[in-house]
Amino acid sequence: MSIIDRIRRDKQLLYLSLATALRGMRDNLRYIIWQPFALSLGIPVRDIGALESLMDLAKIIIQPILGAASDVYGRKKFLVARELTVLAAGLCFLFAESWQLLALGMVFIGLGIALIPIWHSTVAESIKANEMGVVFSLLGSAYMTTGMIGTIAAGWLADNMGYRTVYAISVGFAVLSLIVTIFKIDETHKPSGKAKFTVREAFTSLLDTFRPPRYMWGYYIAMSVDLFAFSVGWRLINGMLADVYGFTPGMLGLMNAVNTGTMAIFQMVLGGHVDRYGYKKFLTISQIISSCLLAVLLFFPSYPVAIGASILMGLGAAFWMPAEQAWVAKNVDPEQRAKAIGGYSTFRGLVALPGPFIGGIVYDIYGYHGPLAINLTLAVIDVFLLWFLVKDNAREENELLHNPELKN
Known part of the structure; x- marks a missing residue:
């Protein structure tokens, strides 16, 4: 039975896909x-970077605690909490007239992102181990397909009907x-015994963020360099292009639609191969592609080039996302x-936390090229780290190294 047939027959996977598609449009x-x-x-790019960092801080503070709590109490209630926080963020943006509600909205977004690992755990617990790469790819494609529609619609609606209409939708x-x-989404984790999650356990979970298993350190380092690099540069790309080159919401919407459309198409093509050919190869190829697009956008900043760079970013993300998610799901306890x-x-987020703020400051001093130059340099370094x-x-x-009898 193919994965598509399984999704049609398996109600859990079907509704996970539906929820993913709705979130793609929403986000x-x-x-x-x-x-x-x-x-x-009237908020400058520097302060936009600070708001992005505020969102990251809100995520980092609570993420490891929430993940550990869901291992004790189950996933479902935390998934509902995630939806409520993102809904609250949308209402903040809808009624924002100054930076205060925007800041509160970014805090809510950060809290929602903090709960994403619980969603990934729910997906992993709903499928077989050898299906992780392809299922994460299909869900990513569902997210990006509706996201492509959302980006085009957002740009057109913002240009013709205003930002509030977009936030209302x-x-x-x-x-x-x-x-x-x-x-519609079922609980996937029902721990045996009496549920208990103390303050001490919460504190231990936070400390464990800084002491991952030794066999994961290489992955942590390479992935953290990636997130910091793109937090400094690409994270601010929409604001920089709008501020320096006058890109309108409609132009940005088309750019991002091309990005998400490319990602959705290639995730469907590549998803079935990630488990077969290896996660490291996919991650490295992705970073090489990203380095190329950053170089082009850095030296030839025009709208046609931005469209081409968006295609490359979508292709790179199609290699990256299923490989990252499947690697983590496979290699954790x-x-x-x-x-x-x-x-x-959380570990990656802590490393990347100052990235958007640093990018905003560098932009104020060196202009458009500064943040992207840092992004490109670190991306090239990360190719070798990966x-x-x-x-x-x-x-x-690691288990074979410490338990040689497992080979038999």
Whole structure:
């Protein structure tokens, strides 16, 4: 039976796919216009970078604790909480007239992102181990397909009907996603025994973020360099292009639609091969592609080039996303999957936390080229880190090293 047939017959996978598609529309409607919207309120790029870092801080503070708590209490209630926080963020953006509500909205977005590892754990617990790469790819394609529609719609609506209309529609999709999560997605993790999660355990979970298993350190380092690099540069690209080159929301929407459309198409093509050919190869290829697009956009900043760079970014992300998600799901302890995924995301987030703020300051001093030059330099370095530090079967090799009898 093919994966598509399984999704049709398996109600859990079907509703996971539906929720993913709704979130793709919801998130991309909001994301594509938020930096131009902030500029329209008189907020400079430097402060947009600070707001991006605020979002990261909100995520980092609580992410490992939430993951560990879901290992004790189950996934479902945390998935619902995620939908509620993103809905609250949408309402903040809808009614924002100054930086205060924007800041609160970014905090809510950060809290919602903090709960994403629990979603990944839910997906992993709903499928077989040898299906992780292809299922994560298909869900990513569902997200990006509706996201492509959302980015085009957001740009056109913002140009013709204003930013508030876009946020109102985004809130509507947030409500639909909440309904699907509450009524259709099943609990996948029911711990045996009496549920208990103390303050001490919460503190331990936070500390564990800084002491991952030794076999994961190479992966942590390579992936953290990547996130910091793109937090300094690419994270601010919409605001920089709008501020320096006058890109309108419609132009940015088309750019991001090309990006997400390319990603959706190639994830469907590549998803079935990631488990076969290896995660390290996919991650390294992705970073090489990203380095090429950054170089082109750095030296030839025009709208046609930006469209071409968006195609390359979509292709690179199609290699990256399923490989990253599947590597983590495969190499962490299944009994503490959400905690481990949350700890990984928190570690990366801490490294990248100052990235958007630094990017904003560099932009103020050196202009458009400064943040992208830093991004490109670190991306090239990361190509080598990914190739030499990441091992596809790190956990399995570590167990064999410490338990040689497992070979028999």
